[in-house]
Amino acid sequence: MKNIQEYECGYCEHIVSGKVVFVGENPKFHLNGKPWSRIQRESILVPAEESYAPLSTYIINSCEKTNCSPDIQRFKVKLDSLDDKK
Numbered sequence: 001m002k003n004i005q006e007y008e009c010g011y012c013e014h015i016v017s018g019k020v021v022f023v024g025e026n027p028k029f030h031l032n033g034k035p036w037s038r039i040q041r042e043s044i045l046v047p048a049e050e051s052y053a054p055l056s057t058y059i060i061n062s063c064e065k066t067n068c069s070p071d072i073q074r075f076k077v078k079l080d081s082l083d084d085k086k
Helices: 036-042 048-066 072-084
Strands: 010-013 020-023
Touching: 010 036, 048 072
Parallel strands: none
Antiparallel strands: 010 020
């Protein structure tokens, strides 16, 4: 991908903070010390639309109960805007 000058890479967006990460084979672009090829082999794939809503609801509820991050309100707004685009 053009973003990290690699033929193939992964794209990761942190759910609450919105931070974007590209994962590649170059050690500079590893995620938690792992290259993209290993991340792919070790990952479980789930349908995004069917799994994202229940997961996000769980994260929001848990975070609000434990006051884990002030970013949770920004995350809720982001989810609402995604729902509006359907």
